[in-house]
Structure formats: structure tokens, C-alpha cells
């Protein structure tokens with residue numbers, strides 16, 4: 001198969017982790033006889049520096065026209081004082097919206113080899129951690145009006161949170177469908193004791209539940225959910241939630257699995273063209289030092305093969321190679337523990353490639 005992939009290296013550790021994921025994709029292409037063509041796309045701080053815009057329109061066009069997009073990370077202290085519309089993160093939000101990828105899938109699964117890297121007690125980890133957060137990605141407070149103005153002589157900041165029932169229903173369906181393919185348990189997370197948008201969220205989820213009698217729906221307030229994730233994560237199968245709650249809970253969920261550096265994500269909309277990115281940020285403090293963990297990005301590339309290119313065997317091969325790398329006792333600095341062998345970003349990738357086999 002021939003696939004055209006738009007590649008956004010971005011800022012901080014972005015370029016080095018994306019480089020490793022491309023090396024893995026090249027090896028997959030060689031083993032399975034595919035051709036992956038890469039088109040570089042500038043987005044984030046580097047695009048601000050080069051083009052004066054975090055996502056120039058022609059860059060978005062390249063992404064929309066590709067078969068899928070692989071992204072490293074964007075942002076850094078250098079651009080912190082920019083106005084909101086000119087921040088690197090704004091490029092990412094415009095990319096997600098421009099691609100129409102409303103459904104962000106963030107798995108929180110513990111690798112057995114990394115059970116002792118979890119900050120949770122062994123008795124909790126032993127019950128198992130394997131759930132998915134389905135996060136609404138192109139609505140809510142991220143996309144409402146943002147302004148700072150003088151009201152009654154006081155500087156006042158305003159961010160607007162809006163959801164309509166169609167936006168809620170389409171992400172709700174993804175939640176139910178995802179649960180249907182797994183443990184058939186869906187937990188809808190909101191703040192319906194305070195927010196109107198959450199009350200509508202809850203109502204739409206219950207309306208949808210009638211179409212999915214085989215899935216058990218539960219509701220949970222977001223503050224309680226944050227607590228339950230550390231108290232007993234084994235209770236969750238699929239969590240569906242709005243944009244900002246999903247952002248926060250997915251960082252928490254990744255941490256209990258040992259390292260945010262290991263977690264991939266997929267974002268999909270109405271077409272097969274998806275956006276694939278690790279869930280961690282650009283970590284400017286360790287950029288260029290060859291110490292970043294590239295596994296989140298490598299696994300994001302595997303998700304691209306599985307969900308956008310219909311290449312499940314190739315995706316399995318990458319996941320198995322990552323598992324074999326961990327079995328052999330290699331660890332990047334973020335998950336290093338006693339008795340293991342510490343490796344850098346490039347060497348981690350080489351070891352994974354070394355373990356890649358055609359299924």
C-alpha cells in the first residue's frame with residue numbers, strides 16, 4: 001500500500017521523537033512492502049518563528065490532503081508571552097478543528113513490565129489498569145470565545161463553554177461503540193451539579209444509552225472521577241468526557257501507568273484521515289539531549305496503521321516489538337529503575353526496530 005503521511009515534528013523533543021517513529025515506519029514499510037511518503041509540515045513555535053503563524057493555511061491544507069498526520073509535540077517557554085491566538089498550542093487546536101477530528105482516544109493501560117513504575121500501591125495496580133478515555137476534541141471551552149477586557153474598572157478574563165446536542169451525541173456514539181468492542185462499560189464524566197453544558201451532556205448520554213442496551217452506562221462527576229482514577233482504576237473500561245475534563249483526566253490516567261512518555265493517542269473524525277500524537281508535551285528542558293522516551297510516538301504510529309490504514313498486523317508487530325524491548329530490561333530515563341539498562345531516545349528506537357518481525 002502507498003500512504004502519504006503529513007509529519008509535524010514541532011518543538012522541544014518533538015523532532016527527535018518523530019524521527020524515531022519514522023525509522024520504525026520505514027522498517028515496517030520494508031518488511032511488509034508498503035510505501036510511506038512523508039511531507040513535512042510546520043506547526044507550533046517553529047512555524048511562528050518561520051512564518052509568523054502557528055499553522056499557516058497551506059500547512060493545514062497539507063494535513064487535510066494527507067492519508068494521516070503524525071505529530072510530535074508543540075510549545076515552549078520561548079513563546080509563552082505571545083497573545084493567545086499566536087501561541088504554538090493555537091496551531092494544534094486549529095489543526096484538530098481544521099481536520100474535524102472530534103474524537104480523541106487515549107488509552108491508559110499498564111505494561112506489566114512497568115507495574116513498579118506506577119506511583120500507585122501494588123495492591124491497586126495488581127487489580128489491573130486498562131481503560132480508554134474518549135475525549136471530545138474540537139468543542140467546549142477550548143473553542144469558545146476567549147477575551148480579556150475591562151469591566152467596571154477591573155481586568156476581567158472570559159472563556160466561553162458551549163456544547164450543542166449534536167456535538168455531544170457524536171462523541172457519545174464513539175464512547176458507546178468503543179465500549180461495545182471492549183468490556184461494555186461506559187462511564188460518562190461531567191460536572192452536572194454545576195454546569196448547564198454538563199446537564200445537557202448527561203441527558204444526551206442517557207438518550208443514546210437506549211440504542212446501546214448491551215453497554216452499561218454510568219455517570220460520574222469529574223472531581224469524583226479524578227479521585228476514583230487513583231483509588232481504583234480497575235473499575236473503568238471506557239470513559240467519555242468533554243474536551244477540558246478529558247485533557248486533565250488523561251494526564252492523570254497516564255501517570256498511574258508509569259509514564260506519560262509511553263502513551264499514544266489517536267484523533268479521528270468523519271473520515272479515515274486521523275491525527276496521531278503522543279499525549280505528552282514538548283518537554284523543552286530535555287530537548288536535543290537524546291533522553292526523551294520515543295515510545296509514545298512510536299505507538300502513535302502503530303495506532304495510525306491500525307485505525308487509519310487498516311494494517312492491524314503491522315500495528316501488532318510494533319506493539320510486540322515495544323513489549324520485547326521492555327522485556328529485555330531497557331528503559332529510558334523517565335521509567336528507569338534499579339537493575340534495568342538505561343538507554344537514550346535513539347537507542348531505544350534501535351532496540352525496538354531490532355525486535356520488529358513480520359507476523
Ligand code: IPM
Nearest residue numbers: 074075089092093247279281
Ligand atoms: C494535550 C495538550 C493540549 C491540549 C495542549 C498542548 C493544547 O495538553 O493534547 O493534551 O490541551 O489539548
Ligand code: MG
Nearest residue numbers: 247248251279
Ligand atoms: Mg494535555
